[in-house]
Amino acid sequence: MDQDSWLDDDQLAAWVRLAAVMELLPGELDSQLRRDAGLLHFEYFVLAMLSEAPERTLRMTELAALTTATLPRLSHVVRRLEDRGYVRRAPCPGDRRATNATLTEAGWEKVREAAPGHSATVRRLIFDALTPRQVDQLREIAGSVLGHLDPRADKAAVYTRYDGGR
Amino acid sequence: MDQDSWLDDDQLAAWVRLAAVMELLPGELDSQLRRDAGLLHFEYFVLAMLSEAPERTLRMTELAALTTATLPRLSHVVRRLEDRGYVRRAPCPGDRRATNATLTEAGWEKVREAAPGHSATVRRLIFDALTPRQVDQLREIAGSVLGHLDPRADKAAVYTRYDGGR
DNA sequence: TCCTAACAGTTGACGCTACAACCATACAGC
DNA sequence: GCTGTATGGTTGTAGCGTCAACTGTTAGGA
Numbered sequence: 001m002d003q004d005s006w007l008d009d010d011q012l013a014a015w016v017r018l019a020a021v022m023e024l025l026p027g028e029l030d031s032q033l034r035r036d037a038g039l040l041h042f043e044y045f046v047l048a049m050l051s052e053a054p055e056r057t058l059r060m061t062e063l064a065a066l067t068t069a070t071l072p073r074l075s076h077v078v079r080r081l082e083d084r085g086y087v088r089r090a091p092c093p094g095d096r097r098a099t100n101a102t103l104t105e106a107g108w109e110k111v112r113e114a115a116p117g118h119s120a121t122v123r124r125l126i127f128d129a130l131t132p133r134q135v136d137q138l139r140e141i142a143g144s145v146l147g148h149l150d151p152r153a154d155k156a157a158v159y160t161r162y163d164g165g166r
Numbered sequence: 167m168d169q170d171s172w173l174d175d176d177q178l179a180a181w182v183r184l185a186a187v188m189e190l191l192p193g194e195l196d197s198q199l200r201r202d203a204g205l206l207h208f209e210y211f212v213l214a215m216l217s218e219a220p221e222r223t224l225r226m227t228e229l230a231a232l233t234t235a236t237l238p239r240l241s242h243v244v245r246r247l248e249d250r251g252y253v254r255r256a257p258c259p260g261d262r263r264a265t266n267a268t269l270t271e272a273g274w275e276k277v278r279e280a281a282p283g284h285s286a287t288v289r290r291l292i293f294d295a296l297t298p299r300q301v302d303q304l305r306e307i308a309g310s311v312l313g314h315l316d317p318r319a320d321k322a323a324v325y326t327r328y329d330g331g332r
Numbered sequence: 333t334c335c336t337a338a339c340a341g342t343t344g345a346c347g348c349t350a351c352a353a354c355c356a357t358a359c360a361g362c
Numbered sequence: 363g364c365t366g367t368a369t370g371g372t373t374g375t376a377g378c379g380t381c382a383a384c385t386g387t388t389a390g391g392a
Contacts, residue, residue, distance in 0.1 A: 006285050010301050011293050017308035018292075019211070022188050023234045024315050027350085040378080045185070061340065068189045073379055075342055080378095097340040097387045119172050126184075127177050129314035130307060135176050137303040141296060142183035148295035149190050193380090206348085227370065239349055241372055246348095263357045263370040 025125065032121045037114035042067070044118060046077060047086060047103060047111045056103040059092060063101055068150065086110055191291065198287045203280035208233070210284060212243060213252060213269060213277045222269040225258060229267055234316070252276055 007015060029041040037044070049066045050056050058066070064074045078101055081087040086107030092098035103111075127135060173181060195207040203210070215232045216222050224232070230240045244267055247253040252273030258264035269277075293301060 006282075007289055007293070010298070010305065011289065014301050014305035014308060015288055015292065017305060017312050020234050020312050021308050021315065022191060024312075025188060028315065030350095042378090059340085068186050070380075071341065072343085072381080076378075079342085092340095095340080095388075099341065116172075122181055123173055123177065125315055126181065126311055127173070129310040132176070134303070134307050134310070135180050137300070138307050139176065139180035139183060141300050141304050141307075142180060142187050144295040144300070145292055146183050146186050146190075149187065149194065149291055196380095208348090225370085236350070237371065238351075238373085242348075245372090258370095261358075261370080265371065 028125055029118075029121065033114060033118055036117045037110065039110070039114055041118075042069070043077060043081060044111070044114055046074070046081065047107050048115075050087065050101060050103040051108060051111045056108065057100050060099045060101060081107070194291055195284075195287065199280060199284055202283045203276065205276070205280055207284075208235070209243060209247060210277070210280055212240070212247065213273055214281075216253065216267060216269040217274060217277045222274065223266050226265045226267060247273070 026041065033039045033041055033044050039047075045067055046063065049063060050058055060071065060074060060078070063078075064071050067074065069077075078087055078089065082089055086104055088102045088104050090100050090102065092100050130138065192207065199205045199207055199210050205213075211233055212229065215229060216224055226237065226240060226244070229244075230237050233240065235243075244253055244255065248255055252270055254268045254270055256266050256268065258266045296304065
């Protein structure tokens with residue numbers, strides 16, 4: 001742990017700001033979605049991923065990879081979503097260890113209802129403050145960090161129509 | 167909520183990657199600090215802010231602003247840190263509503279012990295994946311978003327020696 | 333075939349955060 | 363000086379995420 005593990009001034013300045021954003025943003029997203037749709041951001045994200053999947057169905061493991069969540073976390077969340085009627089779970093015919101999660105009609109309606117407000121919030125909180133050039137830079141930067149942070153998570157980035165099927 | 171509240175493709179690609187990073191990074195930081203120093207990232211951040219303050223002392227409200235935390239959250243965290251001997255609370259002489267939090271000697275030692283490993287982790291997870299040019303871009307982007315997200319939080323950015331007094 | 337290891341998922345307990353309610357102090361207007 | 367309001371902070375509760383433990387299933391060898 002020698003000298004060159006320290007951050008230089010530029011890195012430090014970038015990190016302090018990034019850390020503050022990371023601290024504030026999730027709360028803002030949760031708060032808007034909770035107020036307008038009764039969903040947490042992560043719950044919305046789960047529903048959105050299902051809404052884009054073939055048959056609106058995904059195996060829990062795959063859904064976990066797409067949402068960069070641990071399996072226990074996803075299991076709890078999906079149980080709560082199932083209790084509310086947005087998702088249905090069924091054993092996977094091919095592999096009896098696995099569980100398929102399917103978006104119900106009510107879940108589909110919920111995503112479509114929540115999507116516009118959520119998109120608008122993301123745009124307002126992040127992109128209204130950035131130039132088009134900075135949006136490109138952000139995509140590159142976040143992509144590099146993500147690939148470096150968890151190669152598995154790169155899968156998530158292929159899902160571009162994240163907003164629930166506009 | 168009309169058409170122009172949607173995100174365009176560039177924005178969507180940037181956002182999906184950023185969201186994934188935001189989901190993964192906090193866990194990684196907590197996990198390293200917890201393993202190596204028995205602290206959560208937010209606890210470390212609180213101790214670090216105190217370590218940089220005059221007299222290693224700050225009022226709760228000011229500390230909350232620096233750490234972009236709500237007052238209830240900070241109150242709970244500081245109580246736990248006090249139980250562990252890292253922080254001491256005392257009524258503020260000037261304003262009897264207020265409470266001053268002071269870093270103890272043990273807290274100072276703890277920050278100094280944890281700082282190198284934490285800095286190295288931040289560098290490894292984020293900056294090793296970026297060019298110097300991208301570090302500048304990230305600082306600008308995060309700064310803009312932060313200023314737009316919560317003007318109060320801009321205060322946090324002035325604290326550059328975030329790592330606990332290297 | 334049997335036996336082991338890996339995989340898929342669920343559950344329960346514990347810890348942290350958000351929210352609301354609350355108390356005490358300070359301050360401003362009259 | 364009194365009253366109303368804003369400020370500073372703490373506490374209790376409910377809800378979500380993590381971790382460890384566990385069940386059931388599949389696959390790979392001897």
